[in-house]
Amino acid sequence: MEQQYETKYIFKYWSNIKNDVIDFIYVIISCTVLAIVVTIIGPIRSFLVNFVASQSFGITVTSIVFWSLMIIRPRTWELLLFIVVIDVCCAVLIGLQICIFILQYFFNIVPDLQANGLGLQLIIGGLLFSFFGVYFFLTKIRLKYRNEMIDKEKTRRTDMEKENLSASLKVLQAQIEPHFLFNTLSNILSLIDTKPDTGKSMLLDLTKYLRTSLSRTLPEKTTLFQEMSMIKAYLDIHKIRMDKRLNYKIDVPDNLWQHSFPPMLLQPLVENAIKHGLEPKVEGGEIVIRAIEENNLLKIEVADTGLGFSDLDKPGLGITNVRERLGLLFGEKGRLIIEENKPHGVRATIEVPVSEL
Amino acid sequence: MNYKAIIVDDEKELRTYLKKMLAETWPQLEICGEAANGKEALKMVDAFAPHIVFLDIKMPGLSGLDVAKNIAGICRIVFITAFDQYAVEAFEREAVDYLIKPVTKERLLQTISRLKKQLQSSPEPPTNIAKIITQVLANLQENTNAGYRYLQWIKTQHKESVRIIPVEEVDYFQAGDKYTLVKTAQGEELIKKSIKELSQELDPQKFWQIHRGTIVNVSRIENVGRSFTGRGILKLKNRSDDLTVSRQYLHLFKQM
Structure with a gap:
């Protein structure tokens, strides 16, 4: 993936005429410098020959590499390198011909390529410096890409801090549904006379749920334990209402209980599972919540055996909210995957990088 | 009684x-x-x-x-x-x-x-x-x-399982050889539904067909430019790939 972005960036960079002109000036200047240096210390003592040779090599190599890459647009570094190698080899040979032609036509110099292995020297030198040059430009662009990515990451982080407040407010508004609240209250009222103990525990569950969901603006992180006990309270309330129609299981390995985790990411998924999955289903079903740590990712899955999605169901505010918050907190590394649960129902999985928790 | x-x-x-x-x-x-x-x-x-x-x-x-x-x-x-x-x-x-x-x-x-x-x-x-x-x-x-008579979820085969993506998250749909590519910020998925079918099932307020083989999520459009050949070039938010608007659909982007 990363490779693809890097190579794509090269083409994007080169699509800009300004960058091309700057890079071209670089080529001319470095070829001139090279010609001077070779004249002073190299085997060929004529500046004119060195200058014409280095410029014709430089310009030919640059244009051939540039155009072939811009047309083919390879996605991987391997392919790109392969193309560059072929390009440079061809370009050096063509450059040599151009160089000889210019020297003969304009300056009446006929270089004897056989003497002292002059031809071989030009070819080897051309190849060497061409590869060096191409490497230099690609690295330059790559570094620029990296820097831009770092800048992007920085702005993402500041944006995140800014948006955090508004996001947490939005979550709060989405949470406490009047239907849920009234239903729970009527249930408690009904239970007070007939089963006071059940009524009491339902009231305690509601208190626990409200305390956590109402204090959302305060903590940035809670532990998985705290989050799950809130979910458990929420599920227990529904369990009393739906009786045998709702069963649930929470499966978290012992070493993960104290793991930190952003609050209120799971609740909307559980709410969806009940509201769209189990509540409208006559026979009811089961919700299984499972946490695992794998490849540096913490994955938490909420699976139900309910009705599942129909194509035309409007996605709840909850899902949009969760995705938005995952994006704010973890960028592309935080994901929400929604799948069909076999044989029926929905499985929603949150994936977050362990290192950023 | x-x-x-x-x-x-x-x-x-x-x-x-x-x-x-x-x-x-x-x-x-x-x-x-x-x-x-x-x-x-x-x-x-x-x-x-x-x-x-x-x-x-x-x-x-x-x-x-x-x-x-x-x-x-x-x-x-x-x-x-x-x-x-x-x-x-x-x-x-x-x-x-x-x-x-x-x-x-x-x-x-x-x-x-x-x-x-x-x-x-x-x-x-x-x-x-x-x-x-x-x-x-x-x-x-x-x-x-109200307003939900349109397709809301895209179901795609992903290895063993069927993934469900809300249409809002799709950046654009692109016709492939046999399948249609669904491009999202997360990557790309394949579906069997053709561009033609999609163009009838998606909410036309939110998704525009801009080419015989492309339907784009309007909310993801960053800007529209013109190419030398008179076609439109569409840039999307947070994406590096550009989309082509064929002449037939350029009227969608005429200034108000």
């Missing part, structure tokens, strides 16, 4: 509670059955021929309103609801009996006295209620489904 009633509610505790309340406020009323969903309710109406049905609106399977449509004219109906604003307004207007959860004694007494009066004055239940309910149902459907 002793009247018979059944209580229909998917929540057991609420049935028990209403039964207890009725026993206190109307001891002569015989509760001959309790149903936990619409189907059970219809069976019980058949079996016991009750005079009154206390009917919860929100239930799994057949809703209370669906049940009411079937039994209107057979028995008198008292709706029970927690928070269905639209329904309550309609009932208020049409003077259909309803109770709001949690049911209070005062409100229940009111309902009972009205029921008693009606039962004594005319033994046959009113039939016009069916019309009202059909209307309420239509209203409800309109309210919950």
